[in-house]
Amino acid sequence: MKRVVVVGAGLAGLTVGSKLVSSGLKPLVVEREPHVGGQCRSLQYGEYTFDVGKHCFDHSQDEVAEFVLSHCGQTMVGVPRKKVGCYFRGAYREELGVGRLRYLPVSVLVRGLWDLVWSRTSADRRSLRGAVEACYGRTFYDTLVRQRIERVLGVPCDQVHVDVGTLLWLIPPKEQLSRAALLGKALRRLRNVRAPRTDGGPPKAFEAFYPSPRGFGDFCEALAQAVMAGGGTVQTVASIESLQVRQGRVTGVVINGRLEEVDEVVWTGELHPLLKQLGLTDEPPPPSVNLILFNFEMAGSPTHDYFWVEYADPDPLIYRASVSTLHRPANAPAGHYGITAEVACRSHEPIWNDPASYVEAVQEALVRTDFVPDRGSFGPCHIERIPRVWLILDVDYQERLERSLAHLAREASNVHLTNPAGGGFQTIGHIVRRALEVSRRIAELPPRSPELVGSMG
Numbered sequence: 001m002k003r004v005v006v007v008g009a010g011l012a013g014l015t016v017g018s019k020l021v022s023s024g025l026k027p028l029v030v031e032r033e034p035h036v037g038g039q040c041r042s043l044q045y046g047e048y049t050f051d052v053g054k055h056c057f058d059h060s061q062d063e064v065a066e067f068v069l070s071h072c073g074q075t076m077v078g079v080p081r082k083k084v085g086c087y088f089r090g091a092y093r094e095e096l097g098v099g100r101l102r103y104l105p106v107s108v109l110v111r112g113l114w115d116l117v118w119s120r121t122s123a124d125r126r127s128l129r130g131a132v133e134a135c136y137g138r139t140f141y142d143t144l145v146r147q148r149i150e151r152v153l154g155v156p157c158d159q160v161h162v163d164v165g166t167l168l169w170l171i172p173p174k175e176q177l178s179r180a181a182l183l184g185k186a187l188r189r190l191r192n193v194r195a196p197r198t199d200g201g202p203p204k205a206f207e208a209f210y211p212s213p214r215g216f217g218d219f220c221e222a223l224a225q226a227v228m229a230g231g232g233t234v235q236t237v238a239s240i241e242s243l244q245v246r247q248g249r250v251t252g253v254v255i256n257g258r259l260e261e262v263d264e265v266v267w268t269g270e271l272h273p274l275l276k277q278l279g280l281t282d283e284p285p286p287p288s289v290n291l292i293l294f295n296f297e298m299a300g301s302p303t304h305d306y307f308w309v310e311y312a313d314p315d316p317l318i319y320r321a322s323v324s325t326l327h328r329p330a331n332a333p334a335g336h337y338g339i340t341a342e343v344a345c346r347s348h349e350p351i352w353n354d355p356a357s358y359v360e361a362v363q364e365a366l367v368r369t370d371f372v373p374d375r376g377s378f379g380p381c382h383i384e385r386i387p388r389v390w391l392i393l394d395v396d397y398q399e400r401l402e403r404s405l406a407h408l409a410r411e412a413s414n415v416h417l418t419n420p421a422g423g424g425f426q427t428i429g430h431i432v433r434r435a436l437e438v439s440r441r442i443a444e445l446p447p448r449s450p451e452l453v454g455s456m457g
């Protein structure tokens with residue numbers, strides 16, 4: 001039987017593990033933290049439960065939906081689009097992306113539409129600024145994109161690759177970045193008319209769905225249980241000390257001082273530490289943005305019915321805020337609810353090193369933006385620091401990534417990656433889709449012949 005080690009028990013690692021056991025394999029899933037779930041887990045403080053981030057699976061990814069439903073059964077609830085909003089130009093809006101055009105002053109709108117047709121960019125098209133200016137024109141780049149991204153990343157948009165904006169959902173995917181498409185979309189949105197569905201089906205009631213009542217943490221726990229019930233192993237507090245490589249393949253992994261022989265390795269963490277352990281890079285890790293979650297216990301009931309809101313105005317400290325009880329009232333005791341305020345920052349910033357001294361500033365931002373009526377409803381705050389959520393990909397990152405992947409394929413051809421960008425933000429729908437592909441690829445690989453393994457060992 002193929003011996004598979006899966007590094008990381010986040011959503012990707014657990015998806016791979018549970019699919020491999022259903023193909024008859026017995027993978028070993030190793031996790032350095034004491035808990036499974038990675039970025040997709042639930043946090044429990046007494047009677048309050050918060051998810052790490054407000055996760056929704058995209059409905060349109062059928063294979064993903066099927067997989068999730070097979071583990072969550074009938075407990076999924078739909079998330080209406082209107083429950084997701086943004087704080088833009090001093091008020092909460094239900095329109096995201098291009099829809100925000102409706103709230104711009106007429107003078108800006110006219111200038112923007114003029115630019116959309118006539119302006120050309122002089123910036124590098126691989127950069128976020130160049131790609132967005134080429135498609136939206138200069139005015140919409142300035143009013144809708146630049147400030148938001150620079151506030152979150154702390155780096156000018158000229159210096160980051162366009163993929164960063166796409167991954168952060170701040171701009172449409174590259175294939176949709178065409179002026180004609182955007183102009184059409186903008187005009188439709190301005191008239192508040194949605195594009196008709198092309199498949200003739202009923203209008204979409206929901207854009208996404210959420211596993212309730214158990215939430216995402218329990219979803220990952222359920223996947224871990226499935227791995228173990230199928231004969232696999234999930235080992236926490238397990239660190240990968242070294243990887244043994246022979247003839248272009250990883251043949252052994254040393255975990256907590258013990259050697260595990262392997263035929264295939266699935267790596268769900270960042271690419272850089274893997275390259276480092278294999279001696280394939282001397283470069284420093286790519287810079288990244290961290291998130292701090294301020295999880296507040298709240299008295300009363302929320303004033304908004306938004307699942308989460310993104311703060312698009314340059315002023316508030318917060319990047320996103322969400323209400324933990326909207327899909328699962330049991331996430332807080334009766335008469336109470338929970339709010340998560342997410343703050344994006346870099347490791348050298350004072351807030352990352354001493355977040356507790358910013359609790360009042362976060363409360364003040366929530367009150368100032370009317371997410372919370374007054375200071376009186378705040379209870380205790382629980383702070384979680386999530387490092388390296390987004391990588392700051394520079395304009396040359398793709399060439400470097402391709403070189404690294406080619407190097408990896410030559411030196412360690414049996415290592416499979418679940419994050420195609422080598423780390424950083426991917427939506428959970430994409431993570432699960434990719435993990436399903438990797439599991440299929442491994443399950444279909446022919447078993448390695450004993451003679452071949454012997455000659456290599």
Ligand SMILES: Cc1cc2nc3c(=O)[nH]c(=O)nc-3n(C[C@H](O)[C@H](O)[C@H](O)COP(=O)(O)OP(=O)(O)OC[C@H]3O[C@@H](n4cnc5c(N)ncnc54)[C@H](O)[C@@H]3O)c2cc1C
Nearest residue numbers: 008010011012031032038039040053054055269426427428
């Ligand atoms: C605050 C927040 C909000 C989010 N909101 C959304 C959302 O609304 N919608 C959405 O689609 N996505 C969202 N995401 C993104 C989504 O949660 C992640 O992309 C997804 O959970 C990543 O899963 P993963 O398994 O690839 O990585 P991770 O969750 O990072 O898991 C990787 C695991 O591998 C372990 N690991 C790494 N290296 C090693 C090693 N050498 N040895 C042992 N273990 C190792 C790590 O400890 C970790 O547990 C959000 C993320 C965050 C942080």
